[in-house]
Amino acid sequence: MASAARPVPGSFAEDESHWDAxxxxxxxxxxxxxxxxxxxxxxxxxxxxxxxNVGWIEVSGEGSVSSWVRFHKRYYEDDRVPYIxxxxxxxxxxxxxxxxxxxxDPSIGMHVxxxxxxxxxxxxxxxGPAI
Amino acid sequence: MLPNTKQVAIxxxxxxxxxxxxxxxxxxxxxxxxxxxxxxxxxxxxxxDGLFTNVGSPLAVDYDRMAEAFGLNIRSTVQTWxxxxxxxxxxQSAVSALALGQCQVALCVGAxxxxxxxxxxxxxxxxxxxxxxxxxGELPHYGMTAPGAGAAMAFRRYCSRxxxxxSLLSAVSVALRANAQHNPAAQMRSDLDSKLYSExxxxxEPLRRPDFSLLSDGAAALVLTSSERAVDLQRTPIFVAGMxxxxxxxxEFIFAPPGLGVFTQTDSRSAPEWEVYEMAGMAGPxxxxxxxxxxxxxxxxxxxxxxxxxxxxxxxxxxxxENSLRHDGKLPTNTSGGLLSEAHIAGWNHMxxxxxxxxxEAGPRQVDNCQxxxxxxxxxxxxxxxxxxx
Numbered sequence: 001m002a003s004a005a006r007p008v009p010g011s012f013a014e015d016e017s018h019w020d021a022x023x024x025x026x027x028x029x030x031x032x033x034x035x036x037x038x039x040x041x042x043x044x045x046x047x048x049x050x051x052x053n054v055g056w057i058e059v060s061g062e063g064s065v066s067s068w069v070r071f072h073k074r075y076y077e078d079d080r081v082p083y084i085x086x087x088x089x090x091x092x093x094x095x096x097x098x099x100x101x102x103x104x105d106p107s108i109g110m111h112v113x114x115x116x117x118x119x120x121x122x123x124x125x126x127x128g129p130a131i
Numbered sequence: 132m133l134p135n136t137k138q139v140a141i142x143x144x145x146x147x148x149x150x151x152x153x154x155x156x157x158x159x160x161x162x163x164x165x166x167x168x169x170x171x172x173x174x175x176x177x178x179x180d181g182l183f184t185n186v187g188s189p190l191a192v193d194y195d196r197m198a199e200a201f202g203l204n205i206r207s208t209v210q211t212w213x214x215x216x217x218x219x220x221x222x223q224s225a226v227s228a229l230a231l232g233q234c235q236v237a238l239c240v241g242a243x244x245x246x247x248x249x250x251x252x253x254x255x256x257x258x259x260x261x262x263x264x265x266x267x268g269e270l271p272h273y274g275m276t277a278p279g280a281g282a283a284m285a286f287r288r289y290c291s292r293x294x295x296x297x298s299l300l301s302a303v304s305v306a307l308r309a310n311a312q313h314n315p316a317a318q319m320r321s322d323l324d325s326k327l328y329s330e331x332x333x334x335x336e337p338l339r340r341p342d343f344s345l346l347s348d349g350a351a352a353l354v355l356t357s358s359e360r361a362v363d364l365q366r367t368p369i370f371v372a373g374m375x376x377x378x379x380x381x382x383e384f385i386f387a388p389p390g391l392g393v394f395t396q397t398d399s400r401s402a403p404e405w406e407v408y409e410m411a412g413m414a415g416p417x418x419x420x421x422x423x424x425x426x427x428x429x430x431x432x433x434x435x436x437x438x439x440x441x442x443x444x445x446x447x448x449x450x451x452x453e454n455s456l457r458h459d460g461k462l463p464t465n466t467s468g469g470l471l472s473e474a475h476i477a478g479w480n481h482m483x484x485x486x487x488x489x490x491x492e493a494g495p496r497q498v499d500n501c502q503x504x505x506x507x508x509x510x511x512x513x514x515x516x517x518x519x520x521x
Contacts, residue, residue, distance in 0.1 A: 003254065004253070004254045005254075006271060006272060006273075006274055007254075007260060007271050007272060008272055009272045010260045010261070010262065012262040012263075014262070015262075040395075041262075041263040041264060041395075042263070043263065047381050047395070048381070066288065066392065066393070067284050067285075067287045067288035067291070067393060068284075068287065069280055069283040069284050069287060069335050069336060069337070070333070070335070070336040071274060071280070071335050071336075072332060072333040072334060072335065072336060073277075073334045073335065075250065075252050075253035075254075075274070075276045075277060076253055076254060076271075076274060076276070077254075079274055082336075083274055085270075085273055085274060085275045085280070085284075087284055087288075087393065087394070094395075095393075095394060095395070097264075097268065097270055097273065097275055097284075097394070098270075098273050099273045099274065108287075108288075108291040109291075119272065122272075124272060124273070126273075
């Protein structure tokens, strides 16, 4: 029977470098070498100009809170509610949606920093205020 | 060169009972709705040669099962990806097929059994784990799940950007509940005001239970044919005067207007949609008497008003707190109660209501002098229904 707990991220070739880097506590996103735009989520081509000339860049790990939600309903077994999911605008531009590491609530515009948490054998980037 | 296209009209509507925990199968409810629609149209099942639907098995019925079980001879069919959002798309597919003569009489139908589902999202949602994230912003490994969470993320962003107190959202569910109270067939008819709303639990904050659509069982069907044939049938034809398709792209998120600044969107809001009005020969949304919109979550209603230019960018939430969405209000919207209070029949209840309003059959919730009803969604598709071919 399938687990009712949160799953690990799906295994997609275009994402591998992101997860490998997270295991090294590095935050990688993709960028287009033709138009110069960083982008997230990862994909096989540039989502701006369809270029195949894409690769990975390490980013600063800093950004600001763009939005956030708080789950009161428990959707996954083993989750403790309430819990927060935050949408962060990286300094470099793209947005990333992750779990929240802060003790208190985010506020939109708050400056945040990436950290990494091991979840069922996979390292996940997540964001919160400076420690 | 394509043959001359034909104009299209709705000539019959039918529904089953809507409710929760109904024992009927979706297949049997579809039969009830189809029988009603055919009787309304004065047509027989042997006349139907087109079949169009959105949600399929297991929550609803697939096109092939209906065709086989109901003895239909179908030569043109579309069944979309299994999400309610495609209700407008299904109707537009029928219109296109009829216009090109690929069928003569099209059945558009949805028959759903949602109430036994228990949970929308979480481990039963397999689509959320797709590459790049789910269609509503899901990222299950972060606990980001359920379509409502994406709507919540967009709404919080909107309030921050335009300086609103999130509690103002109560105006949407309160207005639609009032509309449902004029609809004896609606599933949810208990009183709702802003105080009662604020006492309801958050599901995914900032959205509360009344901001989430119902889970329902029921079916609704439309019969469409060419305008040429429609004028010879027994009911007032309801013409399709204009339409435009669902939008997609990097600046789109299903539950936000383009450029709101969530997920992959930019922060640059787009000009209001105009294509559907131009096709219908209308000057704009101010000529619309009644709006029907896919209210899976309350913020969708705010966002469609902005997307289509009923209100200016950022003005939607304030507007619905100062102007009424009730059937006798400034912009009658989801007049039978919508997904939020009538029932979740995957948008088919809105299509039937559009026809009833234009026929003048909406009883206590009838919009005065209703000549034009617009179906429009936050994700950009729209259909204009009219009593006259413009």
